[in-house]
Amino acid sequence: xxxxxxxxxxxxxxxxxxxxxxxxxxxxxxxxxxxxxxxxxxxxxxxxxxxxxxxxxxxxxxxxxxxxxxxxxxxxxxxxxxxxxxxxxxxxxxxxxxxxxxxxxxxxxxxxxxxxxxxxxxxxxxxxxxxxxxxxxxxxxxxxxxxxxxxxxxxxxxxxxxxxxxxxxxxxxxxxxxxxxxxxxxxxxxxxxxxxxxxxxxxxxxxxxxxxxxxxxxxxxxxxxxxxxxxxxxxxxxxxxxxxxxxxxxxxxxxxxxxxxxxxxxxxxxxxxxxxxxxxxxxxxxxxxxxxxxxxxxxxxxxxxxxxxxxxxxxxxxxxxxxxxxxxxxxxxxxxxxxxxxxxxxxxxxxxxxxxxxxxxxxxxxxxxxxxxxxxxxxxxxxxxxxxxxxxxxxxxxxxxxxxxxxxxxxxxxxxxxxxxxxxxxxxxxxxxxxxxxxxxxxxxxxxxxxxxxxxxxxxxxxxxxxxxxxxxxxxxxxxxxxxxxxxxxxxxxxxxxxxxxxxxxxxxxxxxxxxxxxxxxxxxxxxxxxxxxxxxxxxxxxxxxxx
Amino acid sequence: xxxxxxxxxxxxxxxxxxxxxxxxxxxxxxxxxxxxxxxxxxxxxxxxxxxxxxxxxxxxxxxxxxxxxxxxxxxxxxxxxxxxxxxxxxxxxxxxxxxxxxxxxxxxxxxxxxxxxxxxxxxxxxxxxxxxxxxxxxxxxxxxxxxx
Numbered sequence: 001x002x003x004x005x006x007x008x009x010x011x012x013x014x015x016x017x018x019x020x021x022x023x024x025x026x027x028x029x030x031x032x033x034x035x036x037x038x039x040x041x042x043x044x045x046x047x048x049x050x051x052x053x054x055x056x057x058x059x060x061x062x063x064x065x066x067x068x069x070x071x072x073x074x075x076x077x078x079x080x081x082x083x084x085x086x087x088x089x090x091x092x093x094x095x096x097x098x099x100x101x102x103x104x105x106x107x108x109x110x111x112x113x114x115x116x117x118x119x120x121x122x123x124x125x126x127x128x129x130x131x132x133x134x135x136x137x138x139x140x141x142x143x144x145x146x147x148x149x150x151x152x153x154x155x156x157x158x159x160x161x162x163x164x165x166x167x168x169x170x171x172x173x174x175x176x177x178x179x180x181x182x183x184x185x186x187x188x189x190x191x192x193x194x195x196x197x198x199x200x201x202x203x204x205x206x207x208x209x210x211x212x213x214x215x216x217x218x219x220x221x222x223x224x225x226x227x228x229x230x231x232x233x234x235x236x237x238x239x240x241x242x243x244x245x246x247x248x249x250x251x252x253x254x255x256x257x258x259x260x261x262x263x264x265x266x267x268x269x270x271x272x273x274x275x276x277x278x279x280x281x282x283x284x285x286x287x288x289x290x291x292x293x294x295x296x297x298x299x300x301x302x303x304x305x306x307x308x309x310x311x312x313x314x315x316x317x318x319x320x321x322x323x324x325x326x327x328x329x330x331x332x333x334x335x336x337x338x339x340x341x342x343x344x345x346x347x348x349x350x351x352x353x354x355x356x357x358x359x360x361x362x363x364x365x366x367x368x369x370x371x372x373x374x375x376x377x378x379x380x381x382x383x384x385x386x387x388x389x390x391x392x393x394x395x396x397x398x399x400x401x402x403x404x405x406x407x408x409x410x411x412x413x414x415x416x417x418x419x420x421x422x423x424x425x426x427x428x429x430x431x432x433x434x435x436x437x438x439x440x441x442x443x444x445x446x447x448x449x450x451x452x453x454x455x456x457x458x459x460x461x462x463x464x465x466x467x468x469x470x471x472x473x474x475x476x477x478x479x480x481x482x483x484x485x486x487x488x489x490x491x492x493x494x495x496x497x498x499x500x501x502x503x504x505x506x507x508x509x510x511x512x513x514x515x516x517x518x519x520x521x522x523x524x525x526x527x528x529x530x531x532x533x534x535x536x537x538x539x540x541x542x543x544x545x546x547x548x
Numbered sequence: 549x550x551x552x553x554x555x556x557x558x559x560x561x562x563x564x565x566x567x568x569x570x571x572x573x574x575x576x577x578x579x580x581x582x583x584x585x586x587x588x589x590x591x592x593x594x595x596x597x598x599x600x601x602x603x604x605x606x607x608x609x610x611x612x613x614x615x616x617x618x619x620x621x622x623x624x625x626x627x628x629x630x631x632x633x634x635x636x637x638x639x640x641x642x643x644x645x646x647x648x649x650x651x652x653x654x655x656x657x658x659x660x661x662x663x664x665x666x667x668x669x670x671x672x673x674x675x676x677x678x679x680x681x682x683x684x685x686x687x688x689x690x691x692x693x694x695x696x
Contacts, residue, residue, distance in 0.1 A: 108569040108620055120596065123625025124569050197571025197595055237574050324574075328669045361669050363621075363651055437577050444578045448673055457670045470651060473621065546573075546594040548580045 027285040029242035031405055037397035045404050050295070054390045057302070058295040060403065062349040063314040067390030074352035075377045076153060076318065080105030080130040081364055082477040084140035087130040091145060102183075103153040103354070104141070105129030106163070111198045113159040113532030116481040126477030128364070129155075133481065134527050136488045138166040139173070148176035152183035153228075153318075158200040160187040161209045162531050165518040168221070184225035184274060187213060190251040190423055191230045194432045195237035197544070200532060203424045205539040209514065210255065211262040214269045216515035226269065227255060228276045228318065234432075235278035236324045238440020241285045244278060245406055246413035247423075247432050249296050253414070254423035256305055270301060271311035277350075279341040280322040286341070287393055288402035290348030293317070295403075296410055319345035320354040326361045330456035331468050334358040339376050346380055347393060353377055363470040433547045485527065492525040500524045501534045508538040560684055562613040565593040565602040567630070570620035575647055579615060582673035583680070588613075599630040606634075606642055612684045616663075618648040623658065631661045641685045647671065 025033045034041075045051070052058055055065030064070060079094075080087045091102055106129040109121035115133045116125045125131050132138055147170060156163045164185050171181055189206040192199045199206065210227065217226045231239075231248030239247065252273060259269050275293065279286055297315035301307040321341040326334045335358050342355050355373040357365030365373070381387055393399040420426045427433070446452040453459045500521040507517045521531050564580045566573055573595060584590045591609050593602060606614050614634075618626065623646065634642055645665035646658065655666050665679050 112569050114569070120569055120598075123622035124620055127621040128570075192571075197573060199571075237572075238578075362649065437581075440574050441578055441581050444582070444673060454670075458672070467652060472651065472653070544594065546592050548577050548584075548590075548592045 027241070027402070028280065028282040029240040029285060029406075029409070031285075031402075037401060039397060041397045041401040045400055050404060051394060051400060054394075057310075057313060058298040059314060060291050060295045061391040061394050063294065063316065063351075065390075067349070068346075068387040069390070072381050072387060073346065073350055074101055075374060075381075076101045076103050076352045076354055077370060077374055078103045078105050078153075078155065078320075078354050079370070080107075081128075081471075081473055082126040082130065083480050084130055084132065084137045085480075086126075086477070088141055088143055088145075091141075095145065095150070100149075101151045101153065102145075104155065106154075106156055107131045108198075109133075110163070110528060111156065111158070113162070113200050113528055113536075115527050115529030116478060116485055118529055125481050127473055131477060131481045132163065132166070132528065133485050134488050134525050135166050135169055135522050136484060136525065137481075138163075138170050142167075142170050146176065147171045147174055148180045150183075153186075154183065155186045157186050157189055157192050157196075157198055158206065159528060159532055160185045161213050161514060161518055162522070162528055164213065165515065165522045169519060169522050178221045180223070181221055182223045184228050185213070186230060186276070187227040188230045188251065188276075190254060190427065191233050191248070193427045193542070193544070194234055194247060194251075195239070195436065196233040199542050201535065201539045202542045203427060205508075205535075206542075207255075207258050207424065208262075208511075211258050211264070212513045212515055214255075214259050214272075215262065215264055215513055217272060218264065218268050222272075224272065225274045226272045228274050229255065230276040232276050232278045232320050234436065235280060235322065237436050238443060239436045240439050241280065241282060241289045242406060242409045243413070243432075243435055243439060245289050245293055245296075246410040248275065248277070249293060249300070249410060250414055250417050250423050252297065253300055253304065256301070257422065260305065266301070266305045266307045267309040267312050270305075270307055271309065275315055275317035277317055277319050277345075278322050279319045279345040279348075279350075281325055281337065281341065283340060283344050284393075284399055284402055285406070286344040287348045288399055288406050290317070290319075290345070290350065291391075291399070291403045292406040292410065294349070296407055316351045318352040318354070319348075319350040321345070321356045323356055323360055326356060326358070327454060327457050328361040329465060330462060331358050331361065333456050334361070335372065335376065338373065339380070342376060343380055343384075343386065346386060347391075349391060359468055359470050362468075364473065366469060366471045368469075430545065430547050433544075437547055488525055488527075496524040497521070497526045497530070501526055501530060504531065505534050505538060508535055560588040560613060560680065561591070561609055561611045562588050562615055562680070563591045563593060563602065563606045563609055563611040564615045564617065565597050565605070566595045566617050567597050567599060567602060567626045568618060568620050568622040569596060570618070570622070571595055572619050573617070575619070576615075576617035579617070579647065579673065579676060583615075583677060586677040588677075588680070599626060599633055602630060603633040603637060603639070607637060607639065611642060613643045613645065613680055616644070616646045616648075618646060618650070621649070623648070623650055624654060627658055627661050627663055631663070634662075643680065643684050645676070645680065647676070 051060050054061040107126050108124045110132045114121050213226050217224045229252040231244040234247050235244040294315045298313040301312045321338045338355050355376050357369035357373045359369045417426045450458050504517040566576050580590045580592045644663050646663050647667040
């Protein structure tokens with residue numbers, strides 16, 4: 001006998017009043033928050049060495065002397081769904097409206113290096129982003145878009161080198177000089193092992209793919225951002241602000257160390273490293289996090305690695321508001337959450353920003369919801385006046401104290417991770433994964449007890465919810481992608497595919513840079529799945545021991 | 549046969565599974581710990597399990613409950629396959645519940661397939677614990693084995 005049941009959306013009411021006067025408060029990272037901060041809280045903070053001036057080492061107050069005076073942050077909204085044709089259409093509309101920056105979301109099969117016809121791709125093609133299996137898809141995705149004239153951010157990690165090779169070949173066919181291309185590949189495999197779990201190969205060969213892109217771009221695509229070291233996903237997985245800061249910056253240090261170990265000079269590749277942080281609810285702690293991040297990076301690059309160029313010291317970062325904070329209950333509340341989070345990102349000096357849409361607890365955003373999210377940024381930028389002053393919280397007793405505490409907390413994590421032998425070793429030991437699982441469970445327990453209030457979820461609830469319109473992605477993308485894949489396989493030269501994949505396999509067993517053989521395989525229309533499988537054969541696949 | 553009124557005779561055994569390609573496992577891990585803290589025995593499969601692997605795990609572990617965590621939009625493909633496999637192996641009495649990003653329009657279809665509980669974002673851990681305790685099959689003492 002089958003029955004269906006209505007599931008209560010809220011925990012049973014308790015008699016505990018939320019926010020009673022006697023409560024003490026902490027930041028998300030667990031630091032007690034006092035009622036009042038005074039100059040006594042600045043003890044141990046050196047105004048010159050710790051805070052300094054905007055545009056000057058250690059950049060606590062920002063990497064530009066004039067803040068947003070020279071240029072507002074880039075409003076870069078992430079988009080992609082279905083087939084390359086559909087996503088190309090959305091890009092064309094965006095560029096026609098005056099945009100110059102594209103940001104590509106790929107679907108899960110692409111992110112995992114699987115073709116649309118692989119059994120594990122069942123039901124996933126085109127769902128979370130656009131499907132790209134061969135160079136033919138990439139040509140369609142950027143059809144009519146001059147790659148020399150746009151900047152393109154591509155959120156791709158484990159197969160980043162392959163997707164980047166496809167992008168370079170599209171540029172080559174447009175006769176666009178590689179040295180003029182500008183954009184970013186996320187290419188941050190460490191946070192995949194730590195948090196988002198879209199990994200393919202074990203950590204060490206995965207790191208080699210990353211350092212191969214560092215070296216290749218330093219020589220041939222000098223304006224390309226080779227990596228976006230990401231705290232965003234670490235935070236979404238349940239880390240505190242402090243853990244996000246510490247693990248992300250320590251990941252950055254790990255990449256620099258591996259780059260140096262691979263024979264690169266620090267000032268040759270570090271200026272092309274960028275960062276990506278979350279903007280969550282705890283307003284002041286978020287601002288302190290960005291300020292501490294800049295100081296930690298500048299100090300590590302100068303003192304730990306001996307970088308001499310200022311470009312190597314300056315931490316540039318993108319921010320996205322916290323997807324995990326969005327609620328399915330009373331979804332219009334999400335507009336307010338997003339606005340507060342975005343404001344924290346701006347006051348923390350973000351260089352670019354993505355604001356989430358109100359409907360993302362349900363599905364990918366509708367075009368209307370995505371527009372409202374962009375308008376939120378424009379209101380902050382053009383109406384609130386907050387961008388007129390550089391680092392307006394500089395000198396605040398509270399924010400400077402928090403900034404210093406975040407820095408010290410991160411340095412303590414760095415020490416623990418250094419003692420484990422670095423971030424790759426710490427990941428292999430499950431350390432950051434355990435720390436995050438612990439924090440996320442503790443947070444959920446606080447929500448359950450109503451120590452943490454989520455408006456509309458565990459307090460201020462409404463019995464009747466009005467449903468909102470959401471985007472529904474049907475299955476037609478799968479059919480069309482399977483058809484194109486079959487056509488590509490029918491017309492390409494099988495001999496050329498075999499030859500280039502064999503060359504890739506041979507190179508994977510040596511220490512040679514893999515970008516040239518990847519470019520050759522892509523030019524021969526080898527599929528993403530075939531290329532990734534070739535490397536799977538050589539390196540094996542990573543399987544984590546689940547940490548609960 | 550499900551019998552809602554029977555008291556629990558032994559520990560409820562739950563397989564928590566992440567099917568599909570998605571790696572966002574925060575929800576799966578949190579609920580695994582919550583069920584464990586509520587006194588259930590929890591087996592977490594880890595990532596990227598096929599319906600076949602999940603059903604095998606449930607059979608091997610003599611699970612009373614399968615909990616699926618899906619955030620990628622693949623639920624309409626995974627659920628029918630999983631329910632068919634359970635039926636083929638005469639495991640219809642296993643309580644199947646699902647959490648994640650599931651559009652409202654898909655819920656009636658999932659329930660018609662036999663997914664008894666669908667838990668959207670914001671569901672409290674206690675609500676899920678209570679649901680499982682209420683709807684799990686009547687548990688027999690360990691020695692009498694599986695009752696189809």
